[in-house]
Amino acid sequence: MTTTSRAGQRPARQLPRTKARNNRTDGAARAPWMLLAPFLVLFVLTFILPIFVAVLSSFTKVTRSGLFGETGVESEFAGFSNYAQALGDGSFIASIGRMLLFGIIQVPVMIALCTVLALMLESASAKWPSFFRAAYFLPYGVPGVIATILWSFLYVPGLSPLFDIAALVGLTPDFLGANSVLWSIANIVTWSYTGYNMLIIVAQLKAIPGELYEAAKVDGASTFRVALSIQLPLIKPALVLTTVFSIIGTLQLFAEAEVLKTVAPAIDSQYTPNLSAYTTAFAYNDYNVAAAQAVLIALAAFTLSFAFLKFTNRKSS
Amino acid sequence: MTSTVTPTSTAAAAPAGKSPAGPARSARKGRSSTIIVTGLLVVALYFLTPVYWVLVASTKSTEDLFSTNGFWFAPTFALWDNIAQVLSADDGIFIRWFLNSVLYAGVGALLATYFAAAGGYALAKYEFRGRNLVFGTILGGVLVPGTATALPLFLLFSQLGLANTYWSVLLPSLVSPFGLFLCRIYSQATVDTSLIEAARLDGASELRIFHTIGLRVLTPALVTVFLFQLVGIWNNYFLPLVMLSDTGLYPITLGLNTWLSQVDRLPEFYELTTGGVLLSIIPLSIAMVILQRFWRGGLTEGAVK
Numbered sequence: 001m002t003t004t005s006r007a008g009q010r011p012a013r014q015l016p017r018t019k020a021r022n023n024r025t026d027g028a029a030r031a032p033w034m035l036l037a038p039f040l041v042l043f044v045l046t047f048i049l050p051i052f053v054a055v056l057s058s059f060t061k062v063t064r065s066g067l068f069g070e071t072g073v074e075s076e077f078a079g080f081s082n083y084a085q086a087l088g089d090g091s092f093i094a095s096i097g098r099m100l101l102f103g104i105i106q107v108p109v110m111i112a113l114c115t116v117l118a119l120m121l122e123s124a125s126a127k128w129p130s131f132f133r134a135a136y137f138l139p140y141g142v143p144g145v146i147a148t149i150l151w152s153f154l155y156v157p158g159l160s161p162l163f164d165i166a167a168l169v170g171l172t173p174d175f176l177g178a179n180s181v182l183w184s185i186a187n188i189v190t191w192s193y194t195g196y197n198m199l200i201i202v203a204q205l206k207a208i209p210g211e212l213y214e215a216a217k218v219d220g221a222s223t224f225r226v227a228l229s230i231q232l233p234l235i236k237p238a239l240v241l242t243t244v245f246s247i248i249g250t251l252q253l254f255a256e257a258e259v260l261k262t263v264a265p266a267i268d269s270q271y272t273p274n275l276s277a278y279t280t281a282f283a284y285n286d287y288n289v290a291a292a293q294a295v296l297i298a299l300a301a302f303t304l305s306f307a308f309l310k311f312t313n314r315k316s317s
Numbered sequence: 318m319t320s321t322v323t324p325t326s327t328a329a330a331a332p333a334g335k336s337p338a339g340p341a342r343s344a345r346k347g348r349s350s351t352i353i354v355t356g357l358l359v360v361a362l363y364f365l366t367p368v369y370w371v372l373v374a375s376t377k378s379t380e381d382l383f384s385t386n387g388f389w390f391a392p393t394f395a396l397w398d399n400i401a402q403v404l405s406a407d408d409g410i411f412i413r414w415f416l417n418s419v420l421y422a423g424v425g426a427l428l429a430t431y432f433a434a435a436g437g438y439a440l441a442k443y444e445f446r447g448r449n450l451v452f453g454t455i456l457g458g459v460l461v462p463g464t465a466t467a468l469p470l471f472l473l474f475s476q477l478g479l480a481n482t483y484w485s486v487l488l489p490s491l492v493s494p495f496g497l498f499l500c501r502i503y504s505q506a507t508v509d510t511s512l513i514e515a516a517r518l519d520g521a522s523e524l525r526i527f528h529t530i531g532l533r534v535l536t537p538a539l540v541t542v543f544l545f546q547l548v549g550i551w552n553n554y555f556l557p558l559v560m561l562s563d564t565g566l567y568p569i570t571l572g573l574n575t576w577l578s579q580v581d582r583l584p585e586f587y588e589l590t591t592g593g594v595l596l597s598i599i600p601l602s603i604a605m606v607i608l609q610r611f612w613r614g615g616l617t618e619g620a621v622k
Binding site for chain 1: 349350353354356360361363364365366368370371374382383386387388432433436438439440442443445448454455458460461462464465466468469470473488491492494497523524527548551552553554555569570571573574577590591594597598601602604606
C-alpha cells in the first residue's frame with residue numbers, strides 16, 4: 001500500500017519524461033502480489049478457511065427440532081462442550097495414547113533404519129548403490145492403501161506364505177491379534193516410508209564436502225569413526241526434518257488402520273484419532289464434535305513437533 | 318574445475334585408498350564390503366517381497382491362490398485372464414479410476430508446482446510489506462496435518478456445492494506449502510539478482526522475467542516439488558474418501574479398497590484386487606525408479622544452502 005502511494009508522489013517532483021520508469025516501480029510493487037495471488041487464493045480457500053471453519057464449528061452446537069430436523073436447525077455457541085465431549089470419550093483418548101506408543105517405537109526404529117541404510121549405501125564398500133536405492137525407494141510410490149492391501153494379504157492365514165515359513169521354525173504368528181496388529185501397522189508404515197526418509201538423508205550426505213573425508217583419511221579414521229564424528233553430526237538437519245514429518249504422520253495415521261479393519265476385527269472404528277474423527281463425522285453425523293477432534297489432533301501434532309524441535313535445539317547449544 | 322574433490326569422492330576414495338594398502342588391508346576391505354552388501358540385500362528382500370508376492374498372486378486363479386505356495390507360481394498361468402477381468406469389471410471402472418488418479422495427480426501436481434514456484438520466487442526476490450507475515454503463515458501451513466483440514470474442508474465444500482465433484486479433490490491438491498518453501502530457498506540461493514536487474518533494464522516486465530529467467534533457473538527444484546506433489550496426491554486417501562461418494566469420481570486407491578471390502582462375500586474379488594494392485598503399482602514404480610535421480614538432485618541443492 002505505502003509503496004504505491006510513495007511511487008505516486010514522485011511524478012510531482014520529477015519530469016514527465018521519467019513516467020515510464022515510474023510505471024516500472026509501480027509494476028515492481030505489484031509484481032510480488034501478482035505472483036503470489038494464485039497460491040494465496042488457494043491457500044486461503046483450502047488452509048485458512050477450513051481451519052477457521054473447524055475452530056468455529058468446534059465451538060458450535062447444532063440442534064435440530066422436529067424428528068428429522070424439518071422444523072428448523074438452530075446453531076448456538078457451545079463453549080468448550082464439544083471439546084469436553086471429545087476428551088471425555090475414552091476411546092478417543094485411547095486412540096491418542098495408542099498413537100503415542102506407536103510413535104515412540106516406530107519413529108526411532110524407522111529413523112535409525114534409514115540412517116544406517118543411507119550410511120551403508122554411501123559407504124565406499126557398497127555395491128550396486130543405484131539398484132538398492134531404487135529398491136528401497138519403490139514402496140514410497142505404492143499408496144498407503146495399496147501397501148496395506150498388499151501386506152494384509154501377507155497377514156491373513158491361509159493366504160500368506162509367511163505362515164508356512166514360520167511353521168518351518170515352529171512358530172504360529174498372529175499378525176492381526178489385539179496385541180500385535182498395532183505392530184503390523186507399524187511394519188506397513190516402516191515399509192512405506194523408510195526409503196523416502198533414506199533419500200532425504202542421502203541427499204544431505206552427498207552435500208558433505210569431500211575435503212572432510214580426505215582429512216579424516218589422512219588422520220587414519222575408521223569408517224565407523226567417520227560415520228560417528230563427521231557424517232552423523234552433519235546430517236542432523238535431515239534427521240530432524242524426517243523425524244518431525246514422521247511425528248506428524250503418526251498422528252495422522254488413517255488409511256492403514258481403515259483398510260486393515262476389514263481383515264482385523266481387533267481394529268475398531270476409533271482405533272486411531274483420525275479414524276475416530278471420521279467415524280464421529282460420518283457415522284454419527286456429529287460434525288461439531290468431529291471438528292473439535294480434528295482441532296485436538298492438529299494441536300497435538302503441533303505440540304509434539306515443537307517439543308521435538310525445542311529438544312533438539314537445546315541439545316545442540 | 319576441481320573435479321578430483323567433488324563430493325562423490327567417497328566413491329572415488331575407494332580405489333585411491335587401495336593402492337598404498339597391503340593385501341591384509343584389502344582383505345579386510347573385502348570382508349566389510351561383503352557384510353555391507355549382505356545387509357543391503359537382506360533389506361532389499363524385505364522391501365521387494367510384498368511386490369513379488371502380488372506379482373505371483375496375480376498370475377493365479379482364486380483356487381490356486383489359496384492352495385499353492387504364495388511365493389511360487391501355480392501350474393496354471395492366469396495372469397492375462399485376471400488382467401482382462403480387472404479391465405472389464407463393472408464396464409471398465411478400473412480404467413476410469415486410473416484416469417481419475419492421473420487427472421488428480423498430473424494436473425494437480427503441475428499447477429501446484431507452478432503456483433509454488435511463482436510464490437516462492439516472489440517471496441525470495443522482492444522486498445514488500447507483509448512479506449514476513451505471508452511467509453510465516455504459509456510456513457505454519459507446512460505443519461498442519463493434511464487430514465486435519467480434510468473434514469472442515471468437506472463442510473466448507475458442501476456448503477459451496479463443491480463436494481463430490483472433481484474440484485473437491487483437485488482444488489486442495491493445487492496448494493503445496495512445502496513446495497513454496499523449497500522454491501523460496503532455491504530462489505534465494507540460485508536466482509541471480511543482477512540478472513533480474515539486467516532484464517529490467519532491457520524493458521522486460523516482471524512477470525516475463527519470472528517466466529523466462531526464474532522458471533528456467535528453478536527447474537531442478539521444480540522437478541522435486543512436482544514429484545513430491547505427484548506422489549502426495551496419488552497416494553492420498555483421506556481427502557477423496559471424505560469428499561467423494563460417486564464411485565465414478567474415485568481415484569484408484571479408493572476404488573481398489575471398495576473391491577477389497579467385498580472379498581469377504583465374493584472371493585473372486587481377490588483376483589480383481591491382486592490384479593488391480595499389480596496394475597496400479599507398475600506406473601508409479603517405474604516413475605520412481607527413473608525419476609529418483611532428478612529428485613535427489615533437486616533436494617541436495619535445496620539442502621546445501
